Amino acid sequence: MATETKYEEKYNEPILTGNQSHEVITDRIGSIVLSQEKHPNIWWGFIAFGVMFTPVLVFSIAYLVYKGIGIWGNNQPVAWACDIINFVWWIGIGHAGTLISAILLLFRQQWRNSINRFAEAMTIFAVMCAGLYPLLHTGRPWVDYWIFPYPNILGMWPQFRSPLVWDVFAISTYFTVSLLFWYIGLIPDFATMRDKTKGGVAQKIYGVLAMGWRGSARHWHRYEASYLILAGLSTPLVLSVHSIVSLDFAVSILPGWNVTVFPPYFVAGAVFAGFAMVLLFMIPIRKWYHLEDYVTIRHIDWMSKVMLTTGLIVFYGYILEMFYCWYSGNIYEIYLCINRLSGPYALSYYALIFCNGIAPQILWSPKMRRNIPVVFTVAIIISIGMWLERFVIIPVSLHRDFLPSSWGMYYPTFWDYSMFLGTMGFFTLLMFLFIRFVPMLNIFEMRDLLYKLNIDPSKGAGHTNVESSKKGGN
Amino acid sequence: MEAKKGPYLYGLIAEFNNEHEVVEAAKKVKSAGYTKTDAFSPFPMHAIDHALGIWDPRIKWFIFCGGLFGCIFGFSMQSYISAIDYPLNVGGRPMISWPQFIPVTFECTILGAALTAVFGMMALNGLPQLYHPVFSVPGFERASQDKFFLYIESKDPKFQLEATKKLLEELGPNAVSIVEDMRDDH
Structure with missing residues (x-):
C-alpha cells in the first residue's frame, strides 16, 4: 500500500497548471492568433517546407492525370501499392482526432479539452490527403462523380454490394461530419477572436465565421445538446470508417487479406498511428508556443498510455495473423507467412515488428512516458511502423499470390515518392496555417475545464494550483 | 406598417x-x-x-428524425437501385441482399443525423444573425x-x-x- 500512495503522489500531476483565470486562458491562447510576434521563426521554416512541397503534390497530380497511373510502380500482380498504403496511413492518422474529440468526450475525460481542437484539425487535413489517393487511383479522376448514386443517363448504378462503394460513403460521411464537428466547436472561439480583434478585416472575417454567436444561455443549451449528440454519432462513425477500409481487404479471397480480425485490428492501428502523430506535433508546439500549462506532462503520459494500449492490440493482431496461417492448414496461407518472414521483403516485416511491437513497450515505464525525447522518438518509430504495416499487408501479400507464374516484385517509382512527400508538405502547410489563424486549443472548453476544476478540485485534476487563482467566492 | x-x-x-x-x-x-x-x-x-x-428538448427529436430519414433513405435507395432499376444477379443471391446494404445505410443515418444536429441547432438558435x-x-x-x-x-x-x-x-x-x-x- 505504501508504494501505491507514493506512486499516486509522484505521478498524479495536474492537467492544468500555472496561475489561470478565464481572462488568462483567453489571452494566452487567443493572442497566438492575433500577433505574428507570438510565432517563433521556426513557423516560417515549416511554412517554407509546405510551400516548397505543395507544388510537388500539384505537379505530381498534374503529371499523373496527363500521363495516367502507369507512372506509379504498381502493376500486375501488385495492383495496389503506395496509393493505397498512403491512403490507409493518412486516414488512420485522422482517427485520433475523432477519438479524442468524440469518444473521450463521451467518457467525460476532461483532459481532452486541451488537445481536441488540434487533433480535429489534423483529422480534417489528413482525410484530405487520404482522399486524394483513391480518387486519383480510379485512373480517370475527372469522372469520379460516377461513384455517387446520382440519377444518370448512363443506365448504370454503383454496386452496393462492394466494399469499395461502402468506402466512398464512409470516407465522404467521415469528412463531412469531422468538418462540421470541428466548425461547431470553433464557433464560440471565433466569437472570442471577433471580440478580441480591434476592428479591421480580421474582425470582419472572424465575425462572419462566428455567425453572430453571443454566448446566450439559450443557445449554449441547444449547442451542448447538439455537440454531445454529434460526439455520440462520430463515435460509431470513426469505428465504422476504418472497419470499412479494412473490409476492402478482408472481403477479398487473397491470403493475408481474408482475415476476420481485420476490422478491430485496423481501428486500433489507426488510433495508434493517430496518437503518434498528435504527439509528434504537440510535443514541439507546446514548447515553441509556451503551452506547457495547458498540454501538461500528464497529457503526454495519457496519450502514451493510449498508444501503448492500441499498440498491444495491433501486436496481438500480428500474432494472430501468424497463428491463423498455421491454424488454417491452407498452403497459400502458410506460404504467405513464410514469405513474410523470409521472402524478398522480409526486412520490412522485421522492421514492422520492431517499430510497432517492441519499441512501444518502453512506454510501460511511467518515467519513460514522462521523458519527452523518448516519447517523441517512439512516436516517430510508430509512424514509420504503421506505414510499414500497410506495406506488409498490401504489396507483400499481393506480390506472390496463388500461381508462381504470376509472381512479381514491386518497386515504387519517383512519382510514388514525390506524391507522398507532396501530401506531407500539403499537410504541414495546412497545419501551420491553422496554428497561425485559428485558436489551436479550444478556448471555451479550457474555460469550462477551469470552471469545473474550481467546482470540484478533486475531480481529475489531482493537486492543482488552479485553486489559488480563483477570483471571487464560491 | x-x-x-x-x-x-x-x-x-x-x-x-x-x-x-x-x-x-x-x-x-x-x-x-x-x-x-x-x-x-x-x-x-x-x-x-x-x-x-x-x-428545450426539440433538438434531440430533430436529430432523431434526421437520422431516421437518412436510414430509410439509404436503405430504400439501395434496394430500389439493386432490385428494381438495375437488377444484377450475383451468384443467385437475393436482389435485396440486406446485410450488404447495412454499411451504406449506417453512413446515411449518421450523415442525416449529423447534418440535422448542426443545421437544426443553427435554426433553433436563429443563427447566423450577425447583428x-x-x-x-x-x-x-x-x-x-x-x-x-x-x-x-x-x-x-x-x-x-x-x-x-x-x-x-x-x-x-x-x-x-x-x-x-x-x-x-x-
Whole structure:
C-alpha cells in the first residue's frame, strides 16, 4: 500500500497548471492568433517546407492525370501499392482526432479539452490527403462523380454490394461530419477572436465565421445538446470508417487479406498511428508556443498510455495473423507467412515488428512516458511502423499470390515518392496555417475545464494550483 | 406598417464578474417572476440553465428524425437501385441482399443525423444573425472572454424599466445597461 500512495503522489500531476483565470486562458491562447510576434521563426521554416512541397503534390497530380497511373510502380500482380498504403496511413492518422474529440468526450475525460481542437484539425487535413489517393487511383479522376448514386443517363448504378462503394460513403460521411464537428466547436472561439480583434478585416472575417454567436444561455443549451449528440454519432462513425477500409481487404479471397480480425485490428492501428502523430506535433508546439500549462506532462503520459494500449492490440493482431496461417492448414496461407518472414521483403516485416511491437513497450515505464525525447522518438518509430504495416499487408501479400507464374516484385517509382512527400508538405502547410489563424486549443472548453476544476478540485485534476487563482467566492 | 424610427428598447442587461454571481442573480430574477430572460457566458453553464429554467428538448427529436430519414433513405435507395432499376444477379443471391446494404445505410443515418444536429441547432438558435442589439452594450465583447451577463427582455410581462432596473442593480452587478436597437428601422 505504501508504494501505491507514493506512486499516486509522484505521478498524479495536474492537467492544468500555472496561475489561470478565464481572462488568462483567453489571452494566452487567443493572442497566438492575433500577433505574428507570438510565432517563433521556426513557423516560417515549416511554412517554407509546405510551400516548397505543395507544388510537388500539384505537379505530381498534374503529371499523373496527363500521363495516367502507369507512372506509379504498381502493376500486375501488385495492383495496389503506395496509393493505397498512403491512403490507409493518412486516414488512420485522422482517427485520433475523432477519438479524442468524440469518444473521450463521451467518457467525460476532461483532459481532452486541451488537445481536441488540434487533433480535429489534423483529422480534417489528413482525410484530405487520404482522399486524394483513391480518387486519383480510379485512373480517370475527372469522372469520379460516377461513384455517387446520382440519377444518370448512363443506365448504370454503383454496386452496393462492394466494399469499395461502402468506402466512398464512409470516407465522404467521415469528412463531412469531422468538418462540421470541428466548425461547431470553433464557433464560440471565433466569437472570442471577433471580440478580441480591434476592428479591421480580421474582425470582419472572424465575425462572419462566428455567425453572430453571443454566448446566450439559450443557445449554449441547444449547442451542448447538439455537440454531445454529434460526439455520440462520430463515435460509431470513426469505428465504422476504418472497419470499412479494412473490409476492402478482408472481403477479398487473397491470403493475408481474408482475415476476420481485420476490422478491430485496423481501428486500433489507426488510433495508434493517430496518437503518434498528435504527439509528434504537440510535443514541439507546446514548447515553441509556451503551452506547457495547458498540454501538461500528464497529457503526454495519457496519450502514451493510449498508444501503448492500441499498440498491444495491433501486436496481438500480428500474432494472430501468424497463428491463423498455421491454424488454417491452407498452403497459400502458410506460404504467405513464410514469405513474410523470409521472402524478398522480409526486412520490412522485421522492421514492422520492431517499430510497432517492441519499441512501444518502453512506454510501460511511467518515467519513460514522462521523458519527452523518448516519447517523441517512439512516436516517430510508430509512424514509420504503421506505414510499414500497410506495406506488409498490401504489396507483400499481393506480390506472390496463388500461381508462381504470376509472381512479381514491386518497386515504387519517383512519382510514388514525390506524391507522398507532396501530401506531407500539403499537410504541414495546412497545419501551420491553422496554428497561425485559428485558436489551436479550444478556448471555451479550457474555460469550462477551469470552471469545473474550481467546482470540484478533486475531480481529475489531482493537486492543482488552479485553486489559488480563483477570483471571487464560491 | 410604418417602421418605427429611433432607438427601440429591447431590455436591460447586467454585467457580472464571475460565474457564481451570475447564477445567484439569475435565481433571484427567476423567483421575482421574470420569464423572458437570458444569460450570456463565455462557456456553457448548466447552473444557469437550471436557474433560469431553460429547457428545450426539440433538438434531440430533430436529430432523431434526421437520422431516421437518412436510414430509410439509404436503405430504400439501395434496394430500389439493386432490385428494381438495375437488377444484377450475383451468384443467385437475393436482389435485396440486406446485410450488404447495412454499411451504406449506417453512413446515411449518421450523415442525416449529423447534418440535422448542426443545421437544426443553427435554426433553433436563429443563427447566423450577425447583428443583435446586445452587441452595442458597452463591455459586451467580454461576454465571449471572461464576463457574465444577465438579460431581461422588454417583452417580459413583468418588465417595467425603473422597477426592473432597480432589481438588477440590487443583485450587485458591475453595471446595468439598457439594450436598444440603434438601427433606423427594425
